[in-house]
Amino acid sequence: MLELTKKYSIKKIGDLKDFITVTYVLIDDIYQEITPTHIKERRNINKSILSDSKIITISIVGELLTIDSEKAWLGFCKKNLKDLFPRFSHRTRFNRTRRALHSVIDAIRKELTSKLGFRDKSFRIVDSIPIPVCKFGRACFHKSFKVDSAYGYCASKKETYYGFKLHAITTIEGFITVFILTPANIDDREAVWELIDDYNSITTVGDKGYTSKHLPSQLQS
Template identity: 75%
Template sequence: MLELHKKYSIKEIDYLKDFIIVSYVIINDIYQNITPTYIKERRNINDCILSDSKIITISIVGELLTIDSEKAWFGFSRKNFRDLFPKFCDRSRFNRTRRALHSVIDEIRKEITSILGYTNNPYRIINSIPISVCKFGRARFHKTFRGYGANYV
């Protein structure tokens, strides 16, 4: 897992930047092909600081790196990827747009899995951000998860 409190060498961040560039090119091509026109041409889309493809790329790369915190990943991206994305919108706008594009992100994930040939595999990792489903003190004995091996870390 990428620990955001550590200082990384230029070499490691450059490899990550290369990965982001390649991911952006692939995601942008898929976005242009599968996204409906009413989403691509929605109101005030020309006034956006970050394009939808850039927001999707940043969020998917964060999920691939198993970053649990939206705030930490956004701050890390804003600080270290200025040369890739010269203008960043504010964090709330970024997260609102990302959540509004959840159906497009799902379609992009499906397209990538079909390109990679994983369509016959019934097991997929959809999202790596943990979601709390009950209070911390009830995690071991909550009746909904009894027998399923639910646990907390």
């Protein structure tokens, strides 16, 4: 994980810039190829300080570096990456645009999955992981995700938690091809239907959380 409080050497900053540049070129190529015209040519787009591709790149690189503070990450970019991003939009506008581009980001993810050859893999692994939003003792006081989160049970840790559950299908190599986020109380067997919705024929392997008398035959049909 990138520690934003450290003073970085020129080499480390240079390596990061190279990585961001390569990421941007890849994202922008796919963006130009698949994004609908009404999004690319929407009103006032020519007045934007950062292009859609740059906003997506900055967001994705921050996630890849496991930085959980958007404010800290954008501050780091403004200070250290001026040659890549001479001007920076206000964080509120950046965040608003990023959220509006959610469908575009997801489409880029799917296209990248296809270009890397993972789309047509026959065998997949399905699994879920708990995502608690706070310590269990603080759950009754937590307000940030009150509408969407729920109590759930993690069998591997044998504990109840409060938050969400990430359901995902990966290739045998571990590449995530599709995922959804649900409240923690959603059963794995219920979520699997949305995960496989885009697939015509794949073989999935899951743990006993997906055990059901009728599920195998239902999936085959």
